[in-house]
Structure formats: structure tokens, C-alpha cells
Amino acid sequence: MTLTAAVLPKVAQWLAAAHECVTQPSPIHLLVVALLIVTATAYLALRPKTVYLxxxxxxxxxxxxxxxxxxxFxxxxxxxxxDDSTTNFIAAILDRSNMSDQTYVPPAFGYIExxxxxxxxxxxAELIVFPVIDDxxxxxxINNNAIGVLITNCSLFCPVPSISDMIVNRYKLRDDLRIVNLSGMACSASLxxxxxxxxxxxxxxxxxxxxVVSTEIIGPSYYAGDNRSMLLGNILFRMSGAAKLLSTSRSKARFRLQYLTRTITAANNDAYRCVYQEEDEKGNLGIALSRELMNVAExxxxxxxxxxxxxxxxxxxLLKFLFFYVTKKMLFWWKVGPYIPxxxxxxxxxxxxxxxxxxxxxxxHGLNLSNKHVEPSRMTFHQFGNQMSASVWYELAYIEAKGQMKKGNKVWMIGFGAGYECNTAGWVCxxxxxxxxxxxxxxxxHHSTMSPTNAKQT
Structure with a gap:
């Protein structure tokens, strides 16, 4: 009893002191709490938001x-x-392209001229854009009013009002919508x-x-001349379009954007002019493709x-790449190619x-990929031709149509375009x-039995 009587008053004092500290925190405690709140708020506000497809x-x-x-033909x-020589050139390109007889062009191409x-x-434009947005x-x-921004890309057709305005009018989108029209970027514009x-x-x-709506209206860009470097667009370009909905909400999302990087080489004259809209010597407007195009793209x-x-x-x-890079710099006489990751x-x-x-x-070859890796690209070109900026989305659809996409799989999109630009994006399913x-x-x-290795080079 004596020990209890001695201890209880001490415990009571400690409890009273603790209660006072809790109910009446010191200024330093308040400052620490305030700093923690400010730091957490700043972190949440400034960290990049995850973007989803x-x-x-x-x-x-x-x-x-x-x-x-x-x-x-x-x-x-x-x-x-x-003339006959140019016609034979077109026939040779068509044969070597390995395009199917199932490619599509707008009604304007149905005329002899x-x-x-x-x-x-x-x-x-309406024929392509409206159905793909409907889909x-x-x-x-999604409710139309939930769309806060509309971005369209079309390189060669820029009417007044714009294609974005055409979409707003058709779908009666809200009046505070932000709209952006991208032009002149060609096949890299979708990314x-x-x-x-x-x-x-x-x-x-x-x-x-x-x-985001990506398309190319190829009717106005038809080249009515005989310059072979400007005829390739007529031969290879076909109708296409893709619509994408992006959000910072993961709800119902199908892909997460891992990264996206743009590389622009327009400061180099060869790169700047390798895909160039100009008139030929007879005044016919078209897109000229330079012989340097492949080197510029590489x-x-x-x-x-x-x-x-x-x-x-x-x-x-990364370590293997660094080892080869440093070794080549130090042993300059060592004749070995760069390491391809x-x-x-x-x-x-x-x-x-x-x-x-x-x-x-x-x-x-540059990335040391297998035939299976490039099958979506080969089959997309074979079936639909050059679909310009929308082609990467048809390739993604091909992968999914074959049931090859699994949860957690990563997809690498690579786009090339005028300027010259190379854009890449990584997605996680x-x-x-x-x-x-x-x-x-x-x-x-049909395509489940085809081999992409049969594709010919142009």
C-alpha cells in the first residue's frame, strides 16, 4: 500500500503533463505540423499526373x-x-509495295483525273472523322459535355472553319471547350x-x-504531275483516321502512358527538306520525298x-550499352559496331x-527486332497502305484483334514525320x-495465315 500511495501521485503528474502537451502544443510542434501539411500539399499539386488512354x-x-x-494502274x-515510262514506274512501286487490293481511297480518286x-x-473529312468519333x-x-479539350491533326487540309469546329458543330460540344488544330507535321502528328x-x-x-482526332485528307494533296519523287504519295497514301480519349482518371482506362518523347531535327537542312511540299517545274503542287529520307529517319x-x-x-x-560505348571511345582501333539494346x-x-x-x-534491322515484332506494321501496310499518322493505332488494333495483348504488356509506338520528327511513346496495358x-x-x-516475312521492300 505504501508503494502504491507513492507511485500514484507521480503517475497523475505525468498524465497531467502529457494532457497539457496534447491540448496545448508548443509553437515548434505547430510549425512542424504546418510544414508537413504544406510539403504534402505541394507534392500532390506539383507531381506529374498520370495520363491514361x-x-x-x-x-x-x-x-x-x-x-x-x-x-x-x-x-x-x-x-x-x-507517259509510259512513269506508268511503268508506278506499276513497279505498286508491285514491290506488297499492298493488298483492299486499300481505300476517297470518292474523288474514282475519276480518271x-x-x-x-x-x-x-x-x-466528314466521311472519316464523324464515324470514328461515333465509334x-x-x-x-462518355457524355459529350465531359470533353474539356479537342485536339485534331491533319497536315494538308486546313479549312475555315477548322476541322475542330466541324466536330464541335456536329456533336454540340460545350462552349468553353479548348480546341487545338495541328497541321504540317505529317505522319508523326498523332503522337x-x-x-x-x-x-x-x-x-x-x-x-x-x-x-484527340488524327486523320489525313488525301484528296486535296493529289499530285497531278510526273515527278517521280512526288508521285509516291499518290501511290502509297490511303484513307485513315483514329480517335483517342485521354484522361487523368484511371476509371475505365485501357492503357497508361508510360512516357512520350519528341525529337525534332529541322535545324538540319537535309532533314528539313526530306519531306517537302512544293511545286514542280510545271507548277503542280505535291509532296516531294528526298533520297536522304531513310538516313534522316535513322x-x-x-x-x-x-x-x-x-x-x-x-x-x-543500359550497362551493356555503356560498356560498349566507353570501350569504343578508349579503344578507338577496335572495329566493332555499336551495341544494340x-x-x-x-x-x-x-x-x-x-x-x-x-x-x-x-x-x-536498326533495333534488331524479330519478324513477329514488326508483323503489326507489315500487315497494316499490306492491308490498308500508308495510313500516315493513324497507322500506329491500326497496328495496336491488329495486336488486340489477334488476342496478343495481355494486362501489363508494354507497347512501343514509333512515329516519323515531316520536319523531320521522330516521336515515340510507351504504353502499359x-x-x-x-x-x-x-x-x-x-x-x-485471312491475316492469321499470312507471314510478314513475305513483304517486299520498296
């Missing part, structure tokens, strides 16, 4: 727009501005638009949505990889711009698609 849709042309190689043979005025160009809105079930959407989402409220891709390799490659590959350790799937078999083969009614719905049985 809610879903995407690709344009599915109607069968009456089909343009066989025989039809193309017949029209070329009857053309008043093409294709004609595309302003009304025809607008009709072509996307059906997939995502440029995705990068812009990602940047805008960083300063928008959490859960905002951005609609240099741009190398620069892009140097900037992004550390973001995506595993440590083992194994990118299949970083990505399961590859979507390379389907500019043509030669472009795909060049990237395949969150939810594989259950939609079987995409652009490949009617072709999978």
Missing part, C-alpha cells in the same frame, strides 16, 4: 471505296500527264497530339478528358532512343509507323480489349 477507335472504310492495284495508264475541290475535301463515344459511353493532350491534362482538374530515331533509353530499358541493357526486354509489342516496307525493314468489331474485324481469318 480510356479507349481508341479506327476508321473502317466502306467497301465501295476499295481501290485495287489494277484500278490504280488503269487510271495511271489513262492519265494525260503520265482525280478532282478534289473544297466541297469534296470537306465531305472526305469512340459508343465504346467509352505529337497525344503529347500535347498529356501536357494540357497536367494543368486541368483531375478526371478531365481530352479528345538519325532521328537514334537521337530519340538516346534521349529515352534510360526511361525504358532495364539496368542490364534488346528492346524486347522493355516492350512486348511494337507499333512502327507503316510508311512502307523499306521503312519498317530499316527500323527492324491495363485492360485488354473485348471489342471484336474493330478495323480488322473482316480480315483476321
Amino acid at each position: 480510356v479507349d481508341y477507335a479506327c476508321f473502317r472504310p466502306r467497301s465501295n471505296f476499295r481501290y485495287t492495284k489494277a484500278t490504280f 488503269e487510271h495511271a495508264h489513262l492519265s494525260p500527264f503520265l 482525280p478532282y478534289c475541290g473544297l466541297d469534296e475535301a470537306r465531305a472526305e 469512340l463515344l459508343t465504346k467509352t459511353r 505529337t497530339a497525344v503529347g500535347l493532350a498529356s501536357n494540357m491534362l497536367q494543368v486541368m482538374p483531375w478526371g478531365s478528358h481530352v479528345l 538519325d532521328a530515331l537514334k537521337a530519340n532512343i538516346m534521349a529515352t533509353g534510360s526511361l525504358v530499358l532495364p539496368a542490364s541493357e 534488346n528492346f524486347s526486354l522493355a516492350f512486348e509489342h511494337f507499333c512502327i509507323h507503316a510508311g512502307g516496307p523499306a521503312v519498317i525493314t530499316s527500323v527492324q 491495363i485492360q485488354p480489349s473485348s471489342d471484336v468489331d474493330g478495323p480488322w474485324a473482316n480480315y483476321m481469318d
Whole structure:
């Protein structure tokens, strides 16, 4: 009892002191708590928001727009501005391209001398843009008023009002919508638009949505001349379009944007002029492709990889690359090529711009990829031709249509475009698609038995 009587008063004093500290914190405690709150708030406000791809849709042309190689050659043979030598050149390119007879062109190309005025160009834009947006809105079930930003990219057709305004008018989007029109960037523009959407989402409220529409209206860009470097667009370009919905909300998202990097080499004159819109000696407007194009594309891709390799490659590959790089610098007499990292350790799937078999083969060899890795690109070009900026989305749809996309898989998109630009983006699959009614719905049985190694180079 004596011990208890002695201890209890001490315990009471300690409890009283502790209660006083809790109820009446000292100024230093208040300062520490305030600093913690400010630091946590600043961290949450300043850290980059994760961007997600809610879903995407690709344009599915109607069968009456089909343009066989025989039809193309017949029209070329009857053309008043093409001689026999140029016609034979076109036939050779078509044969070596390995394009199927299931590619599609706008109605203006159905004439022996294709004609595309302003009304025809607008009709072509509506023919592509509206159905692909309809498909996307059906997939995502998003309310039109939830779209806060609209970004469109179309290089060669820039009407007044713009294509973005055309979309706003059709879907009655809200009047405080932010709209951006990208032009002149050619085949790299789709990933440029995705990068812009990602940047805008960083300063928008959490859960905002951005609609990105990528297309190319090829009717107005038809070249009515005989300059061979300017005829390739007529031969290879086909109808295409893709719509994407991006958000900072993970709810219902199908992919997460891992990174996106743009490399612009326009400071170099050869790069700047390798894809160049100009008039020929007879005043015919067209897109000229330089002989330096492949070398320029290779240099741009190398620069892009140097900037992004550390973001995506595993440590083992980075160490191997560093070892070879340092060794070559120190042992300059050592005749050995640069080490090519194994990118299949970083990505399961590859979507390379389907500019043509030669472009795909060049990237395949440069990155040491297998035939299976480039199959989506080869098959997209074979089935649909050069679809410009939208091609990477048709390739993604091909992978999903074959049931190859799994949760957690990583996808590497590589786009090339005028300027010269190389854009790359990494995506991580969150939810594989259950939609079987995409652009490949009617072709999978045929393509499941095809080998991409049969593709020829142009």
C-alpha cells in the first residue's frame, strides 16, 4: 500500500503533463505540423499526373471505296500527264509495295483525273472523322459535355472553319471547350497530339478528358504531275483516321502512358527538306520525298532512343550499352559496331509507323527486332497502305484483334514525320480489349495465315 500511495501521485503528474502537451502544443510542434501539411500539399499539386488512354477507335472504310492495284494502274495508264515510262514506274512501286487490293481511297480518286475541290475535301473529312468519333463515344459511353479539350491533326487540309469546329458543330460540344488544330507535321502528328493532350491534362482538374482526332485528307494533296519523287504519295497514301480519349482518371482506362518523347531535327537542312511540299517545274503542287529520307529517319530515331533509353530499358541493357560505348571511345582501333539494346526486354509489342516496307525493314534491322515484332506494321501496310499518322493505332488494333495483348504488356509506338520528327511513346496495358468489331474485324481469318516475312521492300 505504501508503494502504491507513492507511485500514484507521480503517475497523475505525468498524465497531467502529457494532457497539457496534447491540448496545448508548443509553437515548434505547430510549425512542424504546418510544414508537413504544406510539403504534402505541394507534392500532390506539383507531381506529374498520370495520363491514361480510356479507349481508341479506327476508321473502317466502306467497301465501295476499295481501290485495287489494277484500278490504280488503269487510271495511271489513262492519265494525260503520265507517259509510259512513269506508268511503268508506278506499276513497279505498286508491285514491290506488297499492298493488298483492299486499300481505300476517297470518292474523288474514282475519276480518271482525280478532282478534289473544297466541297469534296470537306465531305472526305466528314466521311472519316464523324464515324470514328461515333465509334469512340459508343465504346467509352462518355457524355459529350465531359470533353474539356479537342485536339485534331491533319497536315494538308486546313479549312475555315477548322476541322475542330466541324466536330464541335456536329456533336454540340460545350462552349468553353479548348480546341487545338495541328497541321504540317505529317505522319508523326498523332503522337505529337497525344503529347500535347498529356501536357494540357497536367494543368486541368483531375478526371478531365481530352479528345484527340488524327486523320489525313488525301484528296486535296493529289499530285497531278510526273515527278517521280512526288508521285509516291499518290501511290502509297490511303484513307485513315483514329480517335483517342485521354484522361487523368484511371476509371475505365485501357492503357497508361508510360512516357512520350519528341525529337525534332529541322535545324538540319537535309532533314528539313526530306519531306517537302512544293511545286514542280510545271507548277503542280505535291509532296516531294528526298533520297536522304531513310538516313534522316535513322538519325532521328537514334537521337530519340538516346534521349529515352534510360526511361525504358532495364539496368542490364543500359550497362551493356555503356560498356560498349566507353570501350569504343578508349579503344578507338577496335572495329566493332555499336551495341544494340534488346528492346524486347522493355516492350512486348511494337507499333512502327507503316510508311512502307523499306521503312519498317530499316527500323527492324536498326533495333534488331524479330519478324513477329514488326508483323503489326507489315500487315497494316499490306492491308490498308500508308495510313500516315493513324497507322500506329491500326497496328495496336491488329495486336488486340489477334488476342496478343495481355494486362501489363508494354507497347512501343514509333512515329516519323515531316520536319523531320521522330516521336515515340510507351504504353502499359491495363485492360485488354473485348471489342471484336474493330478495323480488322473482316480480315483476321485471312491475316492469321499470312507471314510478314513475305513483304517486299520498296
